[in-house]
Amino acid sequence: MNAKKKIFVDGMSGTTGLEIHERLSKYTNIELIKIDYDKRRDLDERKRCINEADIVFLCLPDDAAKEVVSLVENPNTKIIDTSTAHRTAQGWTYGLPELSYAHKEAIKGSKRVSNPGCHATAFILSVYPLVQHNIMSPDYPVTCHSITGYSGGGKSLIEKYEDNNKDNPYTKAPRPYSLGLNHKHLKEMMMHTGLTQSPVFLPIVAGYYKGLATTIPVHTRLLNKKLNGKELHGVYKEHYKGQKFIKVMPYIDEESLKSDEINKIIFDGGLDITACNNTNRAEIFVLGNDERGIAMIITRIDNLGKGASGAAIQNMNLMLGFEEDFNL
Incomplete structure (x- = not known):
């Protein structure tokens, strides 16, 4: 049996973060990395969670999202950023797979995906x-x-x-x-x-x-x-x-x-x-x-669906090799 994929949602208390967390609760093949409430602003603790994860969802303001990306040391950690910070940034893949076959394939192979507005x-x-x-x-x-x-x-x-x-x-x-x-x-x-x-x-x-x-x-x-x-x-x-x-x-x-x-x-x-x-x-x-x-x-x-959390989960499915519409 394949090991469960580890997922961390940074910024889980916001609207998008809560919706992503709710959608992830339907999965049996992932493990949610949890952070103590009183440590959610502890940079060292968040860094540990980020580098332990297969995929990190960033549900943060732009500046905070950029800061978190700088904390990634694990070369296998993949990021899905729901903020505006990286939607036009070099080295990031835009997460709208329906635009073309090439867009979808790029998301599948990417470690840095920006979720569209x-x-x-x-x-x-x-x-x-x-x-x-x-x-x-x-x-x-x-x-x-x-x-x-x-x-x-x-x-x-x-x-x-x-x-x-x-x-x-x-x-x-x-x-x-x-x-x-x-x-x-x-x-x-x-x-x-x-x-x-x-x-x-x-x-x-x-x-x-x-x-x-x-x-x-x-x-x-x-x-x-x-x-x-x-x-x-x-x-x-x-x-x-x-x-x-x-x-x-x-x-x-x-x-x-x-x-x-x-x-x-x-x-x-x-x-x-x-x-x-x-x-x-x-x-x-x-x-x-x-x-x-x-x-x-x-x-x-x-x-809040195709415009936010639904799209983020769709991108996660593609990045992890799941069926694109799994649990959507």
């Missing part, structure tokens, strides 16, 4: 196929808004939204943020799609717990290849064919909105942003209006 995951899944297949130019003027549940902001934001004060300003309406147009996910969104010009990106947080959707408008006349909406939909179907966690939903246009098939997957004429909650799925919708020469790409995920 939640907004970035949905955005990159939407844009990468178009740039990769030379349908969208790298300097295309991409715009995107992304709406997410408040759990994406971690403990402090959760507390603000769940304050029962009747005058709580956070619960009045959805709230656009990052108004300086310099969101921390932008660097990885550009690097891992191949865009050379920054997208105009506006995230929005709303008064529900979890669920995220990016919306990207497309003027088809500006594309390198003049595809109609149905053909654009076909690009996604082909690119993500056979992927276990990516589902390209049926094409939507004015005509299809009259069909029973479409009305089974939309909610009162609209999309349910929370439909992927408690899963590791991403669902991609292509909407088109050929008469107007416009299309829309909407990708929905669970911001």
